[in-house]
Amino acid sequence: MEAAPNASNFxxxxxxxLGEFVYGGIDGSxxxxxxxxxxxxxxxDSSVILILxxxxxxxxxxxxxVGAYLSAKSEAHNYNKHKNVEYWEIENMPEEERExxxxxxxxxxFEGPLLEQxxxxxxxxxxxxxxxxxxxxxxxMEQRRSPLAIxxxxxxxxxxxxxxxxxxxxxxxxxxxAGDLFWTTxxxxxxxxxxxxxxxxxxxxxxxxxxxxxxxALGALxxxxxxLVGDVLERxxxx
Amino acid sequence: MEAAPNASNFxxxxxxxLGEFVYGGIDGSxxxxxxxxxxxxxxxDSSVILILxxxxxxxxxxxxxVGAYLSAKSEAHNYNKHKNVEYWEIENMPEEERExxxxxxxxxxFEGPLLEQxxxxxxxxxxxxxxxxxxxxxxxMEQRRSPLAIxxxxxxxxxxxxxxxxxxxxxxxxxxxAGDLFWTTxxxxxxxxxxxxxxxxxxxxxxxxxxxxxxxALGALxxxxxxLVGDVLERxxxx
Numbered sequence: 001m002e003a004a005p006n007a008s009n010f011x012x013x014x015x016x017x018l019g020e021f022v023y024g025g026i027d028g029s030x031x032x033x034x035x036x037x038x039x040x041x042x043x044x045d046s047s048v049i050l051i052l053x054x055x056x057x058x059x060x061x062x063x064x065x066v067g068a069y070l071s072a073k074s075e076a077h078n079y080n081k082h083k084n085v086e087y088w089e090i091e092n093m094p095e096e097e098r099e100x101x102x103x104x105x106x107x108x109x110f111e112g113p114l115l116e117q118x119x120x121x122x123x124x125x126x127x128x129x130x131x132x133x134x135x136x137x138x139x140x141m142e143q144r145r146s147p148l149a150i151x152x153x154x155x156x157x158x159x160x161x162x163x164x165x166x167x168x169x170x171x172x173x174x175x176x177x178a179g180d181l182f183w184t185t186x187x188x189x190x191x192x193x194x195x196x197x198x199x200x201x202x203x204x205x206x207x208x209x210x211x212x213x214x215x216x217a218l219g220a221l222x223x224x225x226x227x228l229v230g231d232v233l234e235r236x237x238x239x
Numbered sequence: 240m241e242a243a244p245n246a247s248n249f250x251x252x253x254x255x256x257l258g259e260f261v262y263g264g265i266d267g268s269x270x271x272x273x274x275x276x277x278x279x280x281x282x283x284d285s286s287v288i289l290i291l292x293x294x295x296x297x298x299x300x301x302x303x304x305v306g307a308y309l310s311a312k313s314e315a316h317n318y319n320k321h322k323n324v325e326y327w328e329i330e331n332m333p334e335e336e337r338e339x340x341x342x343x344x345x346x347x348x349f350e351g352p353l354l355e356q357x358x359x360x361x362x363x364x365x366x367x368x369x370x371x372x373x374x375x376x377x378x379x380m381e382q383r384r385s386p387l388a389i390x391x392x393x394x395x396x397x398x399x400x401x402x403x404x405x406x407x408x409x410x411x412x413x414x415x416x417a418g419d420l421f422w423t424t425x426x427x428x429x430x431x432x433x434x435x436x437x438x439x440x441x442x443x444x445x446x447x448x449x450x451x452x453x454x455x456a457l458g459a460l461x462x463x464x465x466x467l468v469g470d471v472l473e474r475x476x477x478x
Binding site for chain 1: 283378466472
């Protein structure tokens with residue numbers, strides 16, 4: 001497989017954050033579609049859909065994006081905590097830490113006097129020494145993505161894709177819609193799922209069809225659950 | 240700061256997945272609390288809360304955990320894709336790749352004949368060579384956490400913590416509750432947020448108060464948004 005340096009367009013440059021876009025987008029539309037499907041399953045009024053759909057869209061979008069931001073910040077914090085531990089260990093038990101470096105480079109194929117020279121050089125500079133320990137002992141990599149950007153991308157995707165299941169109900173509130181509101185909304189939402197899934201596959205250079213079908217199946221199953229729960233609970237509680 | 244090897248209890252051993260637990264738990268309770276707060280803000284019946292609350296809990300929990308699973312799987316896929324590119328480059332343009340290893344180890348403080356010896360050994364074995372490129376050129380680390388476990392932890396946390404805002408309404412359905420349903424639910428939900436936030440801080444060894452307040456503020460703001468949107472839209476739509 002080969003990298004495609006010429007395809008370094010907008011999507012390629014932003015693929016670091018594409019996971020968040022896909023994740024946030026799917027969650028947004030499932031959240032609002034769950035309100036739509038649950039309400040329709042339970043035979044509730046479409047004013048309920050608009051009220052609770054938007055309440056959920058804004059509250060959940062806020063919560064998910066701030067959650068993603070905090071989670072990324074906490075990961076960075078955790079990295080720094082372990083880094084400080086390594087600095088402490090190098091300061092207070094240098095021989096044990098030297099032996100760890102020795103073992104790591106022994107496994108890379110070094111031995112004898114060359115191994116000792118390599119260990120000497122790597123342990124001369126404390127920053128480089130800690131860098132070896134972080135990557136090779138703890139398998140930890142510094143997060144190079146911005147927690148703020150992670151939160152922002154999640155928010156935009158959530159609101160944007162999450163608006164789709166509500167769009168027709170909002171339109172219908174102002175200009176009565178001639179077709180079947182629920183099934184047209186289902187079709188629009190499927191289109192949204194498929195677009196997000198396809199986008200993901202395009203950028204990660206995997207099979208477009210697999211991405212589209214995977215996302216569609218996920219969304220359809222989640223929506224089906226919401227419809228069924230709404231329908232069954234309506235019979236039990238109201239019916 | 241010092242590691243606490245003796246505190247390697249259940250929580251410590253599972254802290255790899257704690258981010259998912261906190262993230263899933265908060266999102267679960269915000270989702271259901273948004274239904275509660277939005278419905279109360281809009282003056283809707285508590286049967287709506289039960290129906291749409293559970294529809295949202297199950298559908299969104301499903302979507303979020305499958306989303307987390309797919310996202311982790313896609314990350315692993317992306318890692319392997321880049322790894323294959325590195326194997327291809329080593330095979331087809333070994334001199335450029337040797338020069339990259341040379342540059343990486345020059346920056347670690349190696350020079351002259353020792354640098355050449357180090358490069359020779361690191362590039363003898365293709366797996367080790369690719370390992371250097373992945374960590375030091377691409378800054379990519381193999382995901383050592385199971386995508387399935389990530390999905391499962393997210394699901395359990397979402398359902399468990401997300402059930403809290405619905406618990407009292409469910410109880411009230413069977414045995415009429417004497418107190419104020421909404422405000423008691425608010426208190427219970429706050430307790431849930433605080434517990435999750437505190438748990439996170441305890442395991443990541445950060446300030447408990449900061450963790451509790453951060454999570455509480457996030458949850459309260461999200462819930463406030465849901466209540467306000469429900470209230471405002473109810474006035475506009477239902478009048």
